[in-house]
Amino acid sequence: MTKHVTISPEEAADRLAIRELVEAYAHCADRRDAKGQMALFTADTHFVVYMNAKDPKPSQELHSREALAPVFADLNQYAATMHFLGQTTIFTLTRERGTAETYCMPHHLTINREKRGLMIAALRYADQFVKMDGVWLFAERLLYVDWLEERALS
Numbered sequence: 001m002t003k004h005v006t007i008s009p010e011e012a013a014d015r016l017a018i019r020e021l022v023e024a025y026a027h028c029a030d031r032r033d034a035k036g037q038m039a040l041f042t043a044d045t046h047f048v049v050y051m052n053a054k055d056p057k058p059s060q061e062l063h064s065r066e067a068l069a070p071v072f073a074d075l076n077q078y079a080a081t082m083h084f085l086g087q088t089t090i091f092t093l094t095r096e097r098g099t100a101e102t103y104c105m106p107h108h109l110t111i112n113r114e115k116r117g118l119m120i121a122a123l124r125y126a127d128q129f130v131k132m133d134g135v136w137l138f139a140e141r142l143l144y145v146d147w148l149e150e151r152a153l154s
Contacts, residue, residue, distance in 0.1 A: 041137055046061075103124055117152055118151050
C-alpha cells in the first residue's frame with residue numbers, strides 16, 4: 001500500500017484536471033465530437049495504436065492533431081459506443097508535464113438489419129501530458145489492446 005503524503009492545492013488541481021482530460025476524451029468519443037476530441041491533443045501529438053498489446057510493432061502511428069480525424073471518425077461505423085473508464089494512475093507529475101496509465105473498456109454496438117452485436121475491448125492508455133497556457137493536453141497517447149470480445153445481442 002502506498003503511503004500518502006500531503007499535496008499542494010495546485011497539485012490536487014492538476015491531478016483533477018488530468019482525470020477530467022481523460023474523461024473528456026471518452027465523452028467526446030461517445031458523442032462523436034471528433035473536433036472536441038482532437039482539441040484535447042497538442043498540435044504535434046504522437047498517437048500510437050497497438051492492436052496486440054504484446055506486439056512491439058504498432059498497428060498505427062500518427063504524428064499530428066490533424067491526423068487524428070480519421071481515427072475518431074472511424075467510430076461512426078458503430079450505432080453507439082460507451083467508454084467505461086477504470087483507474088487513471090499518475091506516475092509522474094510536475095507543473096508542466098505528467099505521465100499516467102488509464103484502463104478503459106469501450107463497448108461498441110453494431111446493428112446490421114435485425115442483428116445486433118457488441119464488441120468490448122480491454123484497453124490501456126499510456127499517456128504523456130503537457131500543460132500549455134494553463135490547460136492539460138495529451139502530448140502522447142499509446143493505446144494498447146489487451147483483448148477483444150465480440151458477442152451477439154438479442
